[in-house]
Amino acid sequence: MRHLIGFTTLFCSLATTGIAKEFNRPIPQAQSATAEFWYALACVTLLAAMVAVQWLVSHR
DSSP states (O other): OHHHHHHHHHHHHHOOTTTSOOOOOOOOOOOOHHHHHHHHHHHHHHHHHHHHHHHHHHTO
16 A cells, blocks of 8 residues: 555656646637528527427427
8 A cells, every 4th residue: 555655646746737738728710701601590490490399389
């Protein structure tokens, strides 16, 4: 058990921030017209599906 604690302590001491690379945050890109079109189409499709489900449920 003592060996396991020593082994764990050794690996924990090696995992320092000095070894890690610097994190660079990603820069958000502007949304393209194609992406806006597909998002709008998905929204309209979702609304149509919700209306269809409401219509089917109300007719039961």
